[in-house]
Amino acid sequence: MDKGVPYRNTQYGSTVNAGAAGVGAPGAADAGGGAPSGDAAVKPGRDRLVTSHRAVLVVALTSLCLIVLDIGTKLLAVAQLTGRAPIEIIPGVLDLRLTRNSGAAFSLAGGATVILSLIALAVVAVVVVTARRLASIGWAFVFGAMVGGALGNLIDRLFRAPGPLRGHVVDFVHIHHWPIFNVADSAIVCGGVLAVILSLRGIGLDGTRLSAAPPPDPGSAEPAGPSGPAGPSHAGGPGPGDA
Numbered sequence: 001m002d003k004g005v006p007y008r009n010t011q012y013g014s015t016v017n018a019g020a021a022g023v024g025a026p027g028a029a030d031a032g033g034g035a036p037s038g039d040a041a042v043k044p045g046r047d048r049l050v051t052s053h054r055a056v057l058v059v060a061l062t063s064l065c066l067i068v069l070d071i072g073t074k075l076l077a078v079a080q081l082t083g084r085a086p087i088e089i090i091p092g093v094l095d096l097r098l099t100r101n102s103g104a105a106f107s108l109a110g111g112a113t114v115i116l117s118l119i120a121l122a123v124v125a126v127v128v129v130t131a132r133r134l135a136s137i138g139w140a141f142v143f144g145a146m147v148g149g150a151l152g153n154l155i156d157r158l159f160r161a162p163g164p165l166r167g168h169v170v171d172f173v174h175i176h177h178w179p180i181f182n183v184a185d186s187a188i189v190c191g192g193v194l195a196v197i198l199s200l201r202g203i204g205l206d207g208t209r210l211s212a213a214p215p216p217d218p219g220s221a222e223p224a225g226p227s228g229p230a231g232p233s234h235a236g237g238p239g240p241g242d243a
Contacts, residue, residue, distance in 0.1 A: 051207070055134035059127075062144025063151065070152035070183040077172035092176060099180050100168035113157055117165040120154040123147075136207035138198050145191030152184030 081087070081098035088095045102113050127143050134140055153169050160167035171180040202210045 051135045052132070055137060055140040056131050058137055058140035059131050059134065059144040059147065062141055063148035066145065066148025066183065066187045067152050067155070070148070070187070071155065073183050074156070074170040074172070077170060081172060086174065094176070095174050096172050097174050097180065099171045101171045101180075102166075102168050113166045113168070117154060117157045120150040120157075123150050124154075130205070134205055136198070136203060136205055138194065138203060139205050139207075142191045142195045142198065145187045145194070149184040149186075149188035149191065152182070152187070 077096070077098055081096060084098075086095040086097035124147055127147050131140075131143055134143065156169040157167040158164050160170070162168070169182070169184075171182050171185070173182060173186075174180045204210050
C-alpha cells in the first residue's frame with residue numbers, strides 16, 4: 001500500500017506537469033508570434049522610406065533630363081531655323097518652324113505671360129512638397145514630366161526677351177492642324193495622360209490601389225489558441241481508490 005501511494009502521486013504529478021507544459025507552450029508561441037520583433041516592425045517603414053526616396057529620385061532625374069533636352073532643342077532651333085522657311089519632315093504632316101509664344105503650352109492664353117509664369121512657379125512648389133509622400137514610380141514619372149515641362153518653359157519666360165517673367169517661349173514643332181509646340185509642352189501633355197491612366201487604374205501616390213479593401217488590423221483578430229488549460233487527466237491511470 002505504501003508503495004502504491006508514491007506511484008500514484010508520481011503519475012499524478014507527471015500528468016499535471018504534462019498539462020502545465022501543454023498550456024505553457026502555446027502561450028509562449030503566442031507571445032513570440034503575436035508581437036512582431038523590433039526588426040519586423042521597423043522593416044515596413046524602412047521599405048517605404050527606400051521606395052519614397054527612389055520615387056523622388058525618379059522625379060528629379062526625369063525633370064532634369066527633360067529640362068536639358070528642352071533647352072538643347074530650343075537653342076538648336078533658334079540657331080538653325082531663324083530667318084528660314086519651314087523645314088518639311090513629313091510632307092503635309094510635320095514640319096519645323098520657329099515661333100515665339102507669349103502664352104501657355106500650344107500657344108494658348110497669349111499675352112498672359114506673367115500670370116503663366118507665376119502659375120508655373122506655384123505648380124513646381126506644389127510638386128516639390130507633394131513628392132515627399134510619393135511611393136509610386138508611375139506617379140514619379142508624372143511629377144517629373146510636369147516639373148520638367150513647367151521649368152523648361154519657365155526658363156524661357158525668365159531669360160528671353162522682352163524681359164523676366166514676360167519672355168516669349170520658343171516653339172518649333174508643327175504638326176499640321178495643330179498648334180506649334182516644343183519638348184516642354186509635350187512633357188506636360190504626356191504627364192497629364194499618364195496621370196489620367198494611373199487615376200483610372202486606381203493607383204494612389206503611395207503606390208497602392210485606392211479601390212482595394214484595407215488590410216485587416218492584426219490587433220482586432222483573436223489569436224487562435226487552446227480552448228483552455230488542460231487539467232489533470234486520469235484516463236488510463238489509476239484512480240484514488242485503486243489501491
